[in-house]
Amino acid sequence: MKSSFLRNALVLGMLSAIGPFAIDMYLPAFPAIARDLQVEIGAVQMSLMSFFLAVAVCQVIYGPVSDQVGRKPPIYFGLVLFIAGAIGCSFARSAEMLIAFRFLQGVGACAGMVITRAIVRDLHTGAEAARLMATTMLVFSVSPILAPLAGSALTEFYSWRVIFWAIAGIGLAGLVVVAALLPETRGRNANRRSVIEVARAYGGLFKDRRFLGLVFIGGLGQASFFAYLAGSSVVFIEHYGLTPSRYSLVFASNAIAFIGGAQFNSTLMRRFGAERVVRVAIAVFAALATLLLVLTLSGIDSPYVLWGLLFAAFGSLGLVIPSTAVLALEAHGPIAGTASALMGTLQLCTGAGMIALVSALFDGTPRSMVEAIAFCGWGAFTLSRLLPRRPSQSREERRPAAPSP
Template sequence: MSSERNSPGVLAILSALMGFASISTDLYLPALPAMAEALRAGSGEMEWTISGFLVGFSLGQLVWGPVGDRYGRRGPVAVGLVIFALGSGGCALASSAGQIVFWRVVQAVGACAAVVLSRAMVRDLYQGEKSAQMMSTLMTVMAVAPLVGPLAGAQILAFASWRAIFWVLVAVAVFTLAALTVLPETFPLERRSKESLGAAFRGYGQLVRDRRILGFAATISCFYVGVFAYLAGAPFAYITYYGVPPGWFGLLFGAAILAIMAANMLNVRLAPVYGSARLLRVGGLFAGGAGLALAFAGLTGAGGLVGLVAPLLVFNGASGLIVANALAGALSLRPERAGAVSALVGALHYGAGILGSGVVGVLANGTPGPMSVMVAAAGVGTALCAWTLVPAHPAKE
């Protein structure tokens, strides 16, 4: 297995699994206005398709983690890919916004198996510094996937209907399932958990009573309220309100991803010098300031499209200082239960995204205002949590 674990094929499969969270949503974002028109649905109804995905993704993580610890990685991932394919096919055949919301929940339950258990596979295969290097590589892929997704979705939409996007996702799931057959099981029987799934689920109760973990979780959760408010509102703000062609939407979306990647690279260099907790707080200030600037532009129209795009670039870029540092801080508190901590924090921050996308959907009025106000509230909340709830030296307390 030592030679196989270092092969490009293993990295490619793990990268594909890690990217399912991004591609599930980012590929169809440019098609949201077209879907709303075809299904005779309002923008708010279509934004609920993102909220539905988040419901399935946040709750599913808490299930797949213990299942993977007890039954191994490859089998549950394969089941998840089948569920994802069924959900994607259901979306492609849907005749109403409500049906798409339902099938997006199904799609998410399958997608999160790939994401959660691919992280566990990295821990199975690589140790020490090599594990950190491989995880960093996969996180880079997670940043690239949202960059490619909207661009690819816009190109599919240019030559076919929005339904073709979901059939492409079915094909991606089938191809990944076939590729999974060449990846050996990474979690041997002797290392698997012997406790019941019920006992594993009850273990989450111990983690939520740790106020330091909750401090990090609250910070990243507040930020993700803004992230998913942006994901739900940006297609309509850019394409419908400002008349941006779907193809150009992909470029604007990609610029935000490049900002995230640049901030992540900066964080890698600065974290050893200034510490992750301090950089997390700086990121919170950037998120709060950018959110307030966005609210002003979104409510008044100041600066037009540029007035909207510029603060959103800063807000999204703050992710590079917030997400990695918050996750690292939380994981440092309970290294013996890193998988459970990762699943818990992931479930909470994706669950918080339901609030962001859901409120934008409810308040949708055809203007960028609801999205802008929601991002502003999330940015200010992120700053407050980072400065009041996050310990200065988490691992030492």
């Protein structure tokens, strides 16, 4: 039992990390890509937004398909597209070509990103689902820690184009791992739904205020990190003068804070209840984001202040995003793929919008990035206070479980 749990966590963690790896690995190369293609940084940032937009839009297709035909076939299809998109990016001769192939790569990457959440729901619910999600994220943490370091090394010693060949190799490794180690978790006797039934399922989810509230709490948390993705490389490398390698260490440290926070999820959920954990953690995040905004607007422009407060803020987000995903899917087991797809689409559309906003308002300083992060914090905090409770929850069920002796 323990061996299968660990195997599933390793495989799901790798699948979840492939898409983010394709993001994090080329962030340190943004200035180099802009120089090589002779475009503004904003054009390179748009390639990041096109990736997120593709992932967001295509999840509404992958999710229901995985409910119909099983989890593995759509993953195979997505990984092949992901590899083709990476190879295309390596040959890009213009910003438009890079944006187009990044979109194709995003179409492929979203298969693993959405279906892994459905697989977690197939296997577990409640605290056990949070435990598997947290363990998966521990494996996933390799991406934001190693990817920027690898990308900066390839940029310094070779070319930014080599990064995408490395990403293609990672996609190929993912194909092998899925074929050899990932079990099919969608039962053969599972009900198959017509297009009309799928549309009705989406309609029911859009009417579920609790589901939507949880989705957008997690989505605004993710969007704050996407705002950081869009602006951090230029802020730390161009504005503060860090080398790509030092920027990679800063980026990795903030990712470690997020993953570290996630590892306490299962324990805190058992002790205090998932909703209480979400409400407290999002309040901490909003407070830290507000403090950072006040300091930035007052003229304090220090990489240490920016890094330190974001480190603490993203650590609190590690308690929010996995918990909201588990809570949102908990009541939708029979349509876990569909619910996961809608959740991912809404969250990544929010993130893509935040990337577009930061890119449009970016002036080379941290200001637009910090404003976007604070806005996300305020929005998530407000939603957490308005979140409806589960209709089936009695007063006794809402009490935190007693700690184990």
